Amino acid sequence: DTEVTQTPKHLVMGMTNKKSLKCEQHMGHRAMYWYKQKAKKPPELMFVYSYEKLSINESVPSRFSPECPNSSLLNLHLHALQPEDSALYLCASSRSRDSDGYTFGSGTRLTVV
């Protein structure tokens, strides 16, 4: 298995809703990442988990809450989002070495109404 699987592929949520994005990989990678990508822009790093511990939080608002229950699974819990949070949310994973490059999932297209 050489894939990163993200679910759902599309999500529409209201500003008062609570939802979660899910990311799964079975490549034995020990680092996992959340990126946010707005249209016509590069991916922006949000969170980094290394060996299931949060190692980097790029000053992301608390309405985004990451969770890494085990080495294969990464969640992003969403609560009280704003319309400007609408974007493509990408998950990625890598072996722990920084020379490896990342494997990306196909993303969750989030629309906040």
Next chain:
Amino acid sequence: AQSVTQLGSHVSVSEGALVLLRCNYSSSVPPYLFWYVQYPNQGLQLLLKYTSAATLVKGINGFEAEFKKSETSFHLTKPSAHMSDAAEYFCAVSRANQAGTALIFGKGTTLSVSS
């Protein structure tokens, strides 16, 4: 701090023409550099990576890139463009600090291929 700059937000070529996408890096230490491609409504796919083993790196789909330390560049090339190469291309550098390492992307270059 490590960073990359992509020169040219949009490049247009004819089918069969040379593709050249430019990327310059800034790093105080030998960097790890990457090129990714993104097709519409999809995730990113790794094209190739430079990890100091060889300065000329060959990737997938006929792409290659040359690391030039004297020019702090890592430009992506392909001898002959195909229509299927039309996509968004991102240069990226592995950023390392006390908190950990993470991949940081340039602003991207949109490649258009005309017949």
